[in-house]
Amino acid sequence: MSGFALAVDLGGTKVEAALVDASGRIADGSRVRAATGAASHRADLRAAVGTVVDGALAALPAGGELRGAGIGSAGPVDLVAGTVSPKNLPVLAGFDLRSDVQDRLPGLPVRLRLDGTCIALAEHWLGATAGLADSMSMVVSTGVGGGLIVGGALVSGRTGNAGHIGQIHVAGFGGTAGDVDSTTLEAVASGTSSVSWARGHGWVGTSGEELALSCADGEPTAWAAVHRSAAAVGQAIASTTTLLDLDVVAIGGGFAGVVPDYVDLVRQAARRATVLAYAAEVLIVPAALGSAAPLLGAAALVHRPEMLDPTRVGPRRLVSTT
Amino acid sequence: MSGFALAVDLGGTKVEAALVDASGRIADGSRVRAATGAASHRADLRAAVGTVVDGALAALPAGGELRGAGIGSAGPVDLVAGTVSPKNLPVLAGFDLRSDVQDRLPGLPVRLRLDGTCIALAEHWLGATAGLADSMSMVVSTGVGGGLIVGGALVSGRTGNAGHIGQIHVAGFGGTAGDVDSTTLEAVASGTSSVSWARGHGWVGTSGEELALSCADGEPTAWAAVHRSAAAVGQAIASTTTLLDLDVVAIGGGFAGVVPDYVDLVRQAARRATVLAYAAEVLIVPAALGSAAPLLGAAALVHRPEMLDPTRVGPRRLVSTT
Numbered sequence: 339m340s341g342f343a344l345a346v347d348l349g350g351t352k353v354e355a356a357l358v359d360a361s362g363r364i365a366d367g368s369r370v371r372a373a374t375g376a377a378s379h380r381a382d383l384r385a386a387v388g389t390v391v392d393g394a395l396a397a398l399p400a401g402g403e404l405r406g407a408g409i410g411s412a413g414p415v416d417l418v419a420g421t422v423s424p425k426n427l428p429v430l431a432g433f434d435l436r437s438d439v440q441d442r443l444p445g446l447p448v449r450l451r452l453d454g455t456c457i458a459l460a461e462h463w464l465g466a467t468a469g470l471a472d473s474m475s476m477v478v479s480t481g482v483g484g485g486l487i488v489g490g491a492l493v494s495g496r497t498g499n500a501g502h503i504g505q506i507h508v509a510g511f512g513g514t515a516g517d518v519d520s521t522t523l524e525a526v527a528s529g530t531s532s533v534s535w536a537r538g539h540g541w542v543g544t545s546g547e548e549l550a551l552s553c554a555d556g557e558p559t560a561w562a563a564v565h566r567s568a569a570a571v572g573q574a575i576a577s578t579t580t581l582l583d584l585d586v587v588a589i590g591g592g593f594a595g596v597v598p599d600y601v602d603l604v605r606q607a608a609r610r611a612t613v614l615a616y617a618a619e620v621l622i623v624p625a626a627l628g629s630a631a632p633l634l635g636a637a638a639l640v641h642r643p644e645m646l647d648p649t650r651v652g653p654r655r656l657v658s659t660t
Numbered sequence: 661m662s663g664f665a666l667a668v669d670l671g672g673t674k675v676e677a678a679l680v681d682a683s684g685r686i687a688d689g690s691r692v693r694a695a696t697g698a699a700s701h702r703a704d705l706r707a708a709v710g711t712v713v714d715g716a717l718a719a720l721p722a723g724g725e726l727r728g729a730g731i732g733s734a735g736p737v738d739l740v741a742g743t744v745s746p747k748n749l750p751v752l753a754g755f756d757l758r759s760d761v762q763d764r765l766p767g768l769p770v771r772l773r774l775d776g777t778c779i780a781l782a783e784h785w786l787g788a789t790a791g792l793a794d795s796m797s798m799v800v801s802t803g804v805g806g807g808l809i810v811g812g813a814l815v816s817g818r819t820g821n822a823g824h825i826g827q828i829h830v831a832g833f834g835g836t837a838g839d840v841d842s843t844t845l846e847a848v849a850s851g852t853s854s855v856s857w858a859r860g861h862g863w864v865g866t867s868g869e870e871l872a873l874s875c876a877d878g879e880p881t882a883w884a885a886v887h888r889s890a891a892a893v894g895q896a897i898a899s900t901t902t903l904l905d906l907d908v909v910a911i912g913g914g915f916a917g918v919v920p921d922y923v924d925l926v927r928q929a930a931r932r933a934t935v936l937a938y939a940a941e942v943l944i945v946p947a948a949l950g951s952a953a954p955l956l957g958a959a960a961l962v963h964r965p966e967m968l969d970p971t972r973v974g975p976r977r978l979v980s981t982t
Contacts, residue, residue: 414938472817486903488810495794495905497938505935506899509829509843518933521831577828581808581900583817611840613827614736616819 343640344394344407346387346439347453347632350426350480351375353383355390357397357404358637362464364630368397374427383430387438395442406447407439408639410456410632413483417498420450425481449639449646451494454501456635457625458485459492459645461588463638465626470585474578475625476503477591478571478600480546482524485635488582492646503578504528508570527570529593536563550596564597572607579608579617590625665962666716666729668709668761669775669954672748672802673697675705677712679719679726680959684786686952690719696749705752706760713764728769729761730961732778732954735805739820742772747803771961771968773816776823778957779912779947780807781814781967785960787948788910796906797947798825799913800893800922802868804846807957810904814968825900826850830892849892851915858885872918886919894929901930901939912947 342357342365357368370393372386398404412424420436440448451459458467458475467473467487476484482504486493493500504524513520525531529546536549541559543549552560575587587608594600605622612618627634638645664679664687679690692715694708720726734746742758762770773781780789780797789795789809798806804826808815815822826846835842847853851868858871863881865871874882897909909930916922927944934940949956960967 414936416938472822488815489813491811493810493904496907496941497905499936499938500794500903500905502902502905502936502939505902505939507829507831507895507933509831509833509835511831513831519935522935573829577899578903580824580827581822581903582815583819583822583824585818611829613841613844614821614824616736616738616821617824617827619818 340399340402341405342398342402343405343637344391344439344443345633345636346391346407346409347456347636348374348387348409348411348422348424348435349453349632350412350424353386353390354633355394356633357394357402358634358641360641362634362637364633365397365399365402368394369633370394380429380433383427383433384438387435388442391439391442404443404446406449406640407443408456408636409435409439409448409450410453410636411435411450413452413454413499413502415450415452415498417450417494422450447640450498451492451636451639452485452498452501453632454483455485455492455494456639457590457631458487458501458635459638459642460627460631460635461625462487462645463642464634465631466588466623467586472582472584473586473588474503474575474584475588475590476571478527478529478567478589478593479591480528480530482528482571486582487645490645503574506574506577508573510573511566511570523570523574527567529596532563532567532593535566536560539563546593546596553597564600565603567593568600568603569607572604573611575604575608575620575622576611576617579620580612580614583616584620586621586623588623588625590628590631594624662721662724663727664720664724665727665959666713666761666765667955667958668713668729668731669778669958670696670709670731670733670744670746670757671775671954672734672746675708675712676955677716678955679716679724680956680963682963684956684959686955687719687721687724690716691955692716702751702755705749705755709757709760710764713761717764726765726768728771728962729765730778730958731757731761731770731772732775732958733757733772735774735776735821735824737772737774737820739772739816744772769962772820773814773958773961774807774820774823775954776805777807777814777816778961779953780809780823780957781960781964782949782953782957783910783947784809784967785964786956787953788945789908792907794904794906795908795910796825796897796900797910797912798893800849800851800889800911800915801913802850802852804850804893808904809967812967825896828896828899830895832895833888833892845892845896849889851918854885854889854915857888858882861885868915868918875919886922887925889915890922890925891929894926894931895933897926897930897942897944898933898939901942902934902936905938906942908943908945910945910947912950912953916946
């Protein structure tokens with residue numbers, strides 16, 4: 339009898355669910371998606387979660403056993419309360435996503451984590467960072483996010499928000515004094531920010547896709563915007579690798595494909611921004627799992643509990659996150 | 661019968677050893693120090709290590725049992741090879757410190773770690789970060805260093821160099837384009853860098869001690885230099901806390917006492933540089949253990965093995981560091 343995890347992924351624009359077996363295979367017909375949209379009411383979102391969860395569960399193969407549910411969510415999250423407050427869905431602030439899923443799966447474990455950390459889990463389980471103890475998986479898309487594996491285990495941190503690489507600061511890319519948001523990696527390097535920077539320098543397109551086409555045509559401002567993004571991502575990788583002495587960093591997300599050699603550009607930039615020799619040896623590779631990564635990582639929360647954070651100590655800690 | 665750890669700390673200017681019991685108490689008369697000095701030959705350094713180790717061991721109380729040795733060293737280190745290459749002692753590059761100590765303690769465990777990580781271990785065992793799962797301990801002195809505890813365990817990383825917070829980049833403090841060293845935290849915020857910055861802005865002293873006196877006199881350039889240091893340290897804490905969702909950061913080192921409210925200034929700067937709410941809740945506190953911290957952390961390598969990194973996986977990993 340096969341055991342399946344219900345995997346749920348709540349992002350800024352969609353919620354998705356699927357059944358995933360212990361080898362990381364998605365059960366046929368079980369991957370179901372619904373739009374959320376920035377204007378959603380909480381009731382609409384609750385209904386959308388219900389729709390995708392029920393749809394996935396309906397595809398449970400004959401003889402298949404449901405082992406539990408894993409949920410990845412756009413952040414910030416609050417693992418103590420079991421709630422999520424996705425930045426791009428302000429109407430959802432404090433949404434009790436875990437209990438919403440738990441109500442449909444009485445008696446089964448339901449585990450929630452930040453979506454970036456789910457991607458890191460997925461790449462460590464089945465993808466580009468497998469077999470190495472210390473890694474970061476990043477997503478460069480409309481925003482910039484990520485997740486960390488240290489000593490072979492997911493790093494969640496005090497509230498579950500470890501991995502927010504998009505909100506660390508990067509040096510030398512301008513920004514406004516006193517505007518703390520302007521020097522973050524995301525503010526410099528995301529697809530959205532790169533389009534905005536290019537437009538501010540005379541380029542006339544409006545999307546990452548158009549920026550990719552302009553780069554393919556050799557348009558110099560578009561190229562400069564993409565190089566700037568890669569330079570900032572590389573510097574953030576250099577800082578993080580210096581701090582954590584990582585083995586490997588995997589880079590995914592739509593904007594990481596804006597030019598064919600984006601990961602090469604990041605690798606070169608990371609080398610340039612690295613001060614100490616050990617950190618220059620980090621492997622920088624493309625992510626392996628594509629759009630299924632958040633679902634596969636959510637499934638790992640059920641199938642690979644040994645990859646989750648070790649037992650926590652201390653009064654400020656989350657006591658239980660099952 | 662009491663069990664003691666031989667603790668050894670190799671810094672840029674001195675090597676020190678002591679016997680430490682399982683409660684973190686240094687045995688009477690066992691703390692021995694010798695100068696190293698930037699001009700040391702390797703043979704001189706080897707002799708200095710021998711002197712302090714023999715001196716400490718000679719103080720073993722009657723009935724006391726030696727359990728093993730822990731060594732903290734200025735970095736970078738190479739835990740796979742067991743060697744150290746302190747930045748401030750270039751003549752020592754690749755010095756086989758672990759085997760040097762092991763030769764004097766046949767059959768006993770000898771464990772080596774970066775000094776910054778030893779300080780983090782010590783503060784977690786006996787000091788300012790005890791009881792909390794995720795922490796950073798920093799030293800702001802002639803340089804800037806640190807160490808990380810995640811999930812209650814020391815983070816060493818691939819080669820043992822995790823914790824090098826002084827070599828991450830900080831935004832908005834100038835620096836020269838193309839000079840990768842100029843935007844690191846250490847280049848902006850260390851005592852050495854702060855003195856240099858103040859001199860470049862017309863202040864006429866030459867040391868951190870003189871900078872402290874000028875601050876006490878209300879001299880504006882000295883104050884500006886110290887505020888700049890605290891602002892950079894605060895930003896680096898904001899980035900690191902955002903990335904790891906830390907509970908607490910402890911700040912020690914001589915320059916952290918340059919003004920009485922240095923830690924307050926850092927705390928304010930960290931809040932200003934924090935983008936996401938969860939990271940604003942980090943506790944920022946003075947380190948508790950002072951100059952004994954590296955020795956106490958080295959002793960923890962023997963007495964508190966459960967605080968060391970969990971089992972590692974993967975082909976690029978250090979296989980054994982005992």
